[in-house]
Amino acid sequence: MKAIRHFGIVVSDLDRALGFYEGLLGLKVSKRMDESGEYLSRITGLANARATTVKLAADDGNLVELLLFQSHPRKPSSGREMCGIGASHLAFTVDDVEDVFRRLSKAGIAFHAPPQVSPDGYAKVTFCKDPDGTLVELVQVLQSS
Numbered sequence: 700m701k702a703i704r705h706f707g708i709v710v711s712d713l714d715r716a717l718g719f720y721e722g723l724l725g726l727k728v729s730k731r732m733d734e735s736g737e738y739l740s741r742i743t744g745l746a747n748a749r750a751t752t753v754k755l756a757a758d759d760g761n762l763v764e765l766l767l768f769q770s771h772p773r774k775p776s777s778g779r780e781m782c783g784i785g786a787s788h789l790a791f792t793v794d795d796v797e798d799v800f801r802r803l804s805k806a807g808i809a810f811h812a813p814p815q816v817s818p819d820g821y822a823k824v825t826f827c828k829d830p831d832g833t834l835v836e837l838v839q840v841l842q843s844s
Contacts, residue, residue: 705754705762706789708833711775713751713767715830723803724791724835726755726763735770745771763789775831788826788834796823796839803827816841 710716720726735749743750749770755763781787793799796814804810814825814837823839 703761705764707764707766708789708829708831709766709768709773710829710831711767711773712830713753713765716765716767717753719808719829720755720763720765723806723808724799726757728753729756729762730754757791779828779832779834781826781834788836790836790838792838792840794839796825796837799837800825814839 708716717728721728731751731753733749733751735747739748739750740746745768747770748768751767751769753765755765757763800810800814808827810825810827812825814823816823820841822841824836826834826836829835
């Protein structure tokens with residue numbers, strides 16, 4: 700492996716997801732595409748696949764890709780738990796987790812708990828869910844390792 704390329708998240712409402720990832724978290728749209736055809740169907744294993752994809756970049760260049768499948772719509776799963784099998788969450792490093800917590804809470808985003816300091820004092824951490832229920836961890840590093 701050379702690098703992690705991106706983290707993909709299937710969403711039920713692209714505008715609502717962009718409001719969260721771009722509007723509230725501050726990621727920047729780097730590419731938006733409408734995709735369809737044999738190539739997409741083959742790589743996804745979905746017959747007649749049609750999707751809009753939006754790649755969003757963090758300040759360090761890491762990417763999150765939002766995918767809206769027009770051809771295979773699904774309803775959000777708000778019952779996701781951290782202990783569920785499969786990808787459990789994505790994490791972002793932030794400068795001030797208390798500030799992000801206040802700003803997102805004010806915007807109606809629910810959190811498991813206010814930011815908590817890790818037992819080793821290394822970081823302050825909190826979790827919330829995006830509009831479709833995907834778990835998002837927000838981490839402020841308090842001291843270098």
